[in-house]
Amino acid sequence: xxxxxFLIVFGGSYGLLAAAGVFTVLVAVGLVPxxxxxxxxxxxxxxxEEMVILGTVTGCVLSIFSRYCRFGAWWQQRFPDRMNVLLAxxxxxxxxxxVFAGMFIGCLALAIAEMLDSIPIFARRISFRHGIGFAILGxxxxxxxxxxxxxxxxxxxxxx
Amino acid sequence: xxxxxxxxxxxxxxxxxxxxxxxxxxxxxxxxxPAVSAKLRALKVHHFGKRDVRRCVISTLxxxxxxxxxxxxxxxxxxxxPDVLVEWVDVDRHRGIVQWLKAALVCLVSFxxxxxxxxxxxxxxxxxxxxxxxxxxxxxREPGGLNVLEVSYSVxxxxxxxxxxxxxxxxxxTKDPTPIEVAMRNYEEDVDKALIATAGREGREKEP
Numbered sequence: 001x002x003x004x005x006f007l008i009v010f011g012g013s014y015g016l017l018a019a020a021g022v023f024t025v026l027v028a029v030g031l032v033p034x035x036x037x038x039x040x041x042x043x044x045x046x047x048x049e050e051m052v053i054l055g056t057v058t059g060c061v062l063s064i065f066s067r068y069c070r071f072g073a074w075w076q077q078r079f080p081d082r083m084n085v086l087l088a089x090x091x092x093x094x095x096x097x098x099v100f101a102g103m104f105i106g107c108l109a110l111a112i113a114e115m116l117d118s119i120p121i122f123a124r125r126i127s128f129r130h131g132i133g134f135a136i137l138g139x140x141x142x143x144x145x146x147x148x149x150x151x152x153x154x155x156x157x158x159x160x
Numbered sequence: 161x162x163x164x165x166x167x168x169x170x171x172x173x174x175x176x177x178x179x180x181x182x183x184x185x186x187x188x189x190x191x192x193x194p195a196v197s198a199k200l201r202a203l204k205v206h207h208f209g210k211r212d213v214r215r216c217v218i219s220t221l222x223x224x225x226x227x228x229x230x231x232x233x234x235x236x237x238x239x240x241x242p243d244v245l246v247e248w249v250d251v252d253r254h255r256g257i258v259q260w261l262k263a264a265l266v267c268l269v270s271f272x273x274x275x276x277x278x279x280x281x282x283x284x285x286x287x288x289x290x291x292x293x294x295x296x297x298x299x300x301r302e303p304g305g306l307n308v309l310e311v312s313y314s315v316x317x318x319x320x321x322x323x324x325x326x327x328x329x330x331x332x333x334t335k336d337p338t339p340i341e342v343a344m345r346n347y348e349e350d351v352d353k354a355l356i357a358t359a360g361r362e363g364r365e366k367e368p
Contacts, residue, residue, distance in 0.1 A: 015316020059275030104273020
């Protein structure tokens with residue numbers, strides 16, 4: 001009983017502080033305001049915050065309780081003769097998840113780089129005046145090829 | 161006409177919906193003489209000629225010059241911003257299907273992006289190993305099934321976010337602005353400052 005109580009207090013406080021930590025970073029780089037500013041939908045900031053909350057809770061449940069979220073296994077057990085539906089739906093869901101998560105992470109990576117003023121400082125040091133658009137395009141292409149190479153060469157397995 | 165003092169308070173950023181910008185659009189005036197005040201409010205300060213130029217920066221000195229042209233006997237006191245950024249927006253900019261699509265896009269990016277971020281964070285800190293170890297230490301047995309630590313962590317995480325962002329289901333917990341609203345205002349302010357500075361450097365600012 002005392003152990004259970006301790007675990008509740010431990011887990012609860014870790015959750016509270018992890019939320020504060022992760023979200024301070026997200027707010028500090030100001031990603032959502034930038035999305036809202038770019039799309040001129042500043043009036044819907046509260047809705048976007050709801051999505052941030054929902055997304056975090058969903059991600060938390062999926063990664064902490066991953067052993068209860070085996071949709072594929074559940075479907076296979078339930079409808080063994082309809083595996084092609086699962087294949088199509090699963091691929092579609094992964095494409096949606098991948099595209100939007102990728103956009104978010106791409107923006108986050110550049111926003112963090114920008115917070116350290118690395119691009120303006122570097123541009124000033126080498127007296128770089130024109131063609132900042134090409135530099136950004138180069139960065140995007142670099143990230144794309146780097147990411148593809150990482151997954152193609154399975155570097156994540158090599159690291160372990 | 162007696163010598164009167166006019167106080168001019170300009171905003172940094174204003175949006176207008178017509179091609180012509182009047183003094184009353186860019187700021188508020190305070191003047192003891194109602195006739196002078198009405199005359200100055202109706203003063204035209206800018207005209208957007210081309211459809212593609214939708215933004216202009218007007219120096220308040222230009223406004224003072226215009227005001228003094230109309231009423232020579234006034235002395236103008238500027239109490240607001242030194243430069244005004246005027247944007248010409250279409251009336252239907254805040255509605256329509258495109259707006260909904262953009263909002264949906266931002267919602268999707270925020271939802272999946274933060275879901276990915278928290279999953280990557282859990283992966284980075286190896287949260288399942290930590291939790292298993294803590295469970296073993298405290299309960300002296302292997303964690304099986306849904307355990308209390310994971311549930312309380314998830315509840316704590318959700319609570320923490322709700323307290324941090326200060327609202328749940330569109331309802332605010334306190335009257336303070338939420339962190340993203342604060343960041344949004346800061347961002348808008350930075351953008352306005354940058355636009356005004358750029359216009360000044362490139363000589364596009366309307367000055368006397």
